[in-house]
Amino acid sequence: MFKTLKKSFEIDIVSAFNSFVYALTHNKLLKGIFTGNYYQKKGLKTFIRYLSLVLSFLRLVAFRIFYFGIIIYLLYLLKRTSCFKEVFLALTIVGMCLNTDTLKSGIKKYYNVILLGMDANKYSCAYIIYSFIRDILLNTLVMLTFNSILHLDIVTILLISLISVSIKVIGEYLNILYYKKYNKKVITSTFLVTTVLIIVGIILLLIVLLKVKIPFLFLFIGSIISLGLAILSFIKISKEDKLPFFFKQINSQSVIMAQESKNMTTREMAVEIRKKDYHIDPRKLKNKHGYNYFNTIFFERHKAILQRSALHFTFFIGVVIIGAIILILFSDNYAKEIGDGIIKFLPALLIIMYFINRGSIITEAMFINCDHFMLSFNFYREPKVILNLFKERLKIVTKVNLLPALVLGGGLITILILSTNPLSIMEYILLFIAVIAISVFFSVHYLVIYYLLQPYDVNLRMKSISYSIVSFLTYFVCYESTHYHFAPLNFSLMVIIAAALYIIIALILVYKRAYLTFKLR
Amino acid sequence: MKLVVENLTKDYGDNRVLDDVNFTFEEGKIYGLIGRNGAGKTTFFNCLNEDIEKTSGDIYLEKEIRFPLKSKDIGYVIATPKVPEFLTGREFLQFFLDINEDKIKDLKSIDEYLKMVRLSKEDGDKLMKDYSHGMKNKMQLLINFIDNKDVLLLDEPLTSLDVVVSEEMKTLLKKKKKEHIIIFSTHILELALSLCDEIVIINNKKLELVEKKNLNTTKYKNKIINALKDEKDV
Numbered sequence: 001m002f003k004t005l006k007k008s009f010e011i012d013i014v015s016a017f018n019s020f021v022y023a024l025t026h027n028k029l030l031k032g033i034f035t036g037n038y039y040q041k042k043g044l045k046t047f048i049r050y051l052s053l054v055l056s057f058l059r060l061v062a063f064r065i066f067y068f069g070i071i072i073y074l075l076y077l078l079k080r081t082s083c084f085k086e087v088f089l090a091l092t093i094v095g096m097c098l099n100t101d102t103l104k105s106g107i108k109k110y111y112n113v114i115l116l117g118m119d120a121n122k123y124s125c126a127y128i129i130y131s132f133i134r135d136i137l138l139n140t141l142v143m144l145t146f147n148s149i150l151h152l153d154i155v156t157i158l159l160i161s162l163i164s165v166s167i168k169v170i171g172e173y174l175n176i177l178y179y180k181k182y183n184k185k186v187i188t189s190t191f192l193v194t195t196v197l198i199i200v201g202i203i204l205l206l207i208v209l210l211k212v213k214i215p216f217l218f219l220f221i222g223s224i225i226s227l228g229l230a231i232l233s234f235i236k237i238s239k240e241d242k243l244p245f246f247f248k249q250i251n252s253q254s255v256i257m258a259q260e261s262k263n264m265t266t267r268e269m270a271v272e273i274r275k276k277d278y279h280i281d282p283r284k285l286k287n288k289h290g291y292n293y294f295n296t297i298f299f300e301r302h303k304a305i306l307q308r309s310a311l312h313f314t315f316f317i318g319v320v321i322i323g324a325i326i327l328i329l330f331s332d333n334y335a336k337e338i339g340d341g342i343i344k345f346l347p348a349l350l351i352i353m354y355f356i357n358r359g360s361i362i363t364e365a366m367f368i369n370c371d372h373f374m375l376s377f378n379f380y381r382e383p384k385v386i387l388n389l390f391k392e393r394l395k396i397v398t399k400v401n402l403l404p405a406l407v408l409g410g411g412l413i414t415i416l417i418l419s420t421n422p423l424s425i426m427e428y429i430l431l432f433i434a435v436i437a438i439s440v441f442f443s444v445h446y447l448v449i450y451y452l453l454q455p456y457d458v459n460l461r462m463k464s465i466s467y468s469i470v471s472f473l474t475y476f477v478c479y480e481s482t483h484y485h486f487a488p489l490n491f492s493l494m495v496i497i498a499a500a501l502y503i504i505i506a507l508i509l510v511y512k513r514a515y516l517t518f519k520l521r
Numbered sequence: 522m523k524l525v526v527e528n529l530t531k532d533y534g535d536n537r538v539l540d541d542v543n544f545t546f547e548e549g550k551i552y553g554l555i556g557r558n559g560a561g562k563t564t565f566f567n568c569l570n571e572d573i574e575k576t577s578g579d580i581y582l583e584k585e586i587r588f589p590l591k592s593k594d595i596g597y598v599i600a601t602p603k604v605p606e607f608l609t610g611r612e613f614l615q616f617f618l619d620i621n622e623d624k625i626k627d628l629k630s631i632d633e634y635l636k637m638v639r640l641s642k643e644d645g646d647k648l649m650k651d652y653s654h655g656m657k658n659k660m661q662l663l664i665n666f667i668d669n670k671d672v673l674l675l676d677e678p679l680t681s682l683d684v685v686v687s688e689e690m691k692t693l694l695k696k697k698k699k700e701h702i703i704i705f706s707t708h709i710l711e712l713a714l715s716l717c718d719e720i721v722i723i724n725n726k727k728l729e730l731v732e733k734k735n736l737n738t739t740k741y742k743n744k745i746i747n748a749l750k751d752e753k754d755v
Contacts, residue, residue, distance in 0.1 A: 273607055273650070291616075293612075293615065293616055293619060294608075294616045297607070297608060297612055297616075298607060301607045302607070369605070369607045370607060373605045373606065376597075376599055376603040378570070378595055378596070378597060379593075379617075379620070379621070379668060385620070
């Protein structure tokens with residue numbers, strides 16, 4: 001069993017070493033400095049071995065200090081640091097049910113058990129023993145670190161640590177039993193997760209409200225019982241015939257690959273075509289031709305993230321505006337406050353429109369579901385095609401984003417007219433145009449940076465630092481503008497002129513450069 | 522029509538993958554491009570297709586006059602088929618036919634095109650997101666066949682197809698070769714021998730024609746394998 005653990009650690013260290021050397025030799029900034037073959041250097045290997053051990057130990061300690069620190073800090077705020085051991089043990093129940101290791105899929109398990117053929121039972125048991133010892137030591141160490149606040153005696157600390165790690169082992173077995181019966185993990189059952197969280201929540205509330213204290217004797221007996229059950233669970237796990245089969249199911253190549261690209265999968269899920277959008281009303285495609293046909297289908301199949309999402313925002317804005325109007329009609333005080341508030345925080349329109357605009361998610365959908373595939377066809381990369389598609393896309397994206405903007409602009413004007421802040425007709429008109437200009441600006445902006453800085457590579461990874469910087473700057477400018485105050489007329493004029501200039505320059509750039517920049521990295 | 526490669530060199534950093542490659546491909550022939558793993562077949566295709574920048578050298582298409590080869594002259598079927606998954610097969614074909622209707626000779630109906638690659642009407646109405654690897658490959662091949670570019674680059678295109686479709690594709694390729702230059706990259710020597718008119722190996726960073734002359738298949742096969750072996754293997 002320990003040979004298995006040793007082998008597994010050796011693989012971890014070799015993997016850490018190889019990743020380090022790969023990063024060193026493939027880093028563009030260090031290009032030319034580290035060019036040799038370092039994979040067989042013994043001295044470097046030993047250094048990385050120790051470095052990786054120290055780093056993983058520090059990582060574990062840091063995480064535990066953070067976890068304990070948060071609990072203690074919250075208890076300190078509630079003036080209940082004396083309830084620490086009870087709260088900690090209650091939280092352990094959450095860990096027992098929802099955070100077990102044996103049935104967690106992972107690349108390490110895939111390599112060791114599936115690829116290299118280690119025994120799944122031995123592997124699991126070795127890790128349980130390792131985690132058991134490691135967690136007792138770390139919990140004790142960290143609790144001692146915080147003991148100037150906790151005031152616990154060393155025996156109590158040891159007993160709490162023992163109970164918490166024993167409960168974790170019991171949890172491992174209970175999870176295997178659940179998987180055996182229902183062929184799914186506890187964590188995937190919404191009912192169980194919610195139940196556990198509600199029960200533990202109630203227990204925590206009672207502990208804090210009633211200052212519940214576990215007597216030492218209970219703690220002592222509890223530790224003996226939990227240790228006994230943990231040993232029993234451990235024996236059961238070591239003999240569980242089905243465990244190798246579960247390992248294969250949970251750590252299959254496809255599962256691991258999906259997990260490895262979790263970020264990508266999350267992004268893909270965000271732009272996934274909903275089943276109800278598969279069917280398109282044939283009337284919508286009647287008389288559509290070429291790029292128009294292609295784009296109509298694209299946007300119809302992505303209704304969920306574009307049209308429907310814009311409608312939801314529009315509805316939400318509508319509700320807020322109607323609410324504000326009712327308040328204004330109900331009381332003059334509210335009318336003044338709301339009117340003054342809007343005038344004072346006009347620049348906040350930028351950040352509101354930033355969040356409402358669908359430009360960012362739709363360009364992501366364009367790449368993941370469409371351009372990523374289409375750019376492998378030469379006909380799709382012709383300058384004429386790129387510009388035609390850009391124009392069609394810009395029309396639709398702008399149109400969809402205009403709906404919430406129209407409601408927001410119209411609503412703002414209505415509120416201002418009804419409130420006690422009379423502006424001139426010109427100011428109302430310009431403010432309305434400014435809202436529309438911001439909406440068009442964002443529609444153009446996201447599409448233009450997508451075409452000019454096409455940020456993804458063939459594997460859908462974000463590769464452009466410029467794109468990240470521009471995205472960050474967009475957010476930063478919108479956010480920072482909320483700190484400034486402008487007269488309505490000045491604000492509207494500034495926004496309209498800036499948006500118009502930006503749109504003109506951006507479109508010229510796309511027309512001149514997009515055929516060079518819009519390609520797979 | 523000829524595809525002329527002159528002094529083509531491609532480096533990745535310090536690593537030279539193609540070194541002063543000179544070769545002429547002729548119309549009416551299917552060239553089997555064979556090389557060992559990592560020999561540079563895909564790099565060669567990517568250079569032709571302008572997917573990567575070549576370090577030096579020139580690539581021309583020679584008809585009545587000689588002009589630089591551009592990606593618009595090439596149909597490129599990549600090993601991992603990529604088709605827009607938000608469309609059905611039928612919608613994809615419809616779109617493609619719409620935008621190329623003035624260029625396509627002998628325009629057929631969508632069902633006829635689907636039939637060419639043995640895709641049923643029902644398959645045509647499925648989102649390509651739900652297609653198998655082989656079905657996606659068929660769509661990719663079909664689009665490139667309809668597109669009818671002067672040069673057709675095929676990177677391991679038949680390996681994921683079932684035997685029936687694979688045979689039909691081979692027949693289609695043989696028909697296509699008359700007015701095209703087809704370069705077909707594969708690791709399967711038997712496939713190359715059964716389909717291709719010439720075998721070109723990529724070895725020691727260069728392209729080299731393996732002449733058949735009067736050799737029978739077995740001897741020719743051995744000659745190709747020997748040509749691909751380097752000193753370490755001997």
